[in-house]
Amino acid sequence: MSEQQAERDLTPQPNRILAEPATVQACAGDLRTPTEQQIAEGAARDQVAFTRINATGG
Structure with a gap:
């Protein structure tokens, strides 16, 4: 006899979240x-820096 898979x-x-x-x-x-918190903080600092550079036209 073979077992049948459900x-x-x-x-x-x-979505549970x-x-x-x-x-x-x-x-x-x-x-x-x-x-993970340090990585996220670094990514946030990079994003702020690039936003400031772009805002000044640099």
């Missing part, structure tokens, strides 16, 4: 690690 449900599912309210508890689980 068919996957291919119906669209709601969009469906959850933005509460302190929900956000606490999405905190960045210290390394």
